Amino acid sequence: MDIQPTTLPPPTRHDQLMAKAKDLEAAFLAEMLSHSGLGEMQGAFGGGQGEAQFTSFLRQEQAKLVVQQGGLGLAEMIFNSMVKAEDGNA
Structure with missing residues (x-):
C-alpha cells in the first residue's frame, strides 16, 4: 500500500492578511487582559515571580481562543483596512 x-x-494573500489581523486582535486582547488583572493570584497562594512570568503565556493563549471563537470583531476591521491599504484605496 503506497500512501x-x-x-x-499555499495560503492566499487574503488568508495571510486575515491570519495577521487575528494575531493583532489576540495581542490586543492579551494586553487588555493583563491590565484587567484577570487570573492574578492574591494572598498567600500567589506564585511569586514564576507566576508573573508564565501568566503572560496563559493570557496569550486565552486571547487566541477568544479570537478563534469570533473575538471582538477587530480582526475583521483590521483585515478590511489592510486589504484597502494594499489595493491603494486607503
Whole structure:
C-alpha cells in the first residue's frame, strides 16, 4: 500500500492578511487582559515571580481562543483596512 502525502495549496494573500489581523486582535486582547488583572493570584497562594512570568503565556493563549471563537470583531476591521491599504484605496 503506497500512501501519497497530501499537499495543501499555499495560503492566499487574503488568508495571510486575515491570519495577521487575528494575531493583532489576540495581542490586543492579551494586553487588555493583563491590565484587567484577570487570573492574578492574591494572598498567600500567589506564585511569586514564576507566576508573573508564565501568566503572560496563559493570557496569550486565552486571547487566541477568544479570537478563534469570533473575538471582538477587530480582526475583521483590521483585515478590511489592510486589504484597502494594499489595493491603494486607503
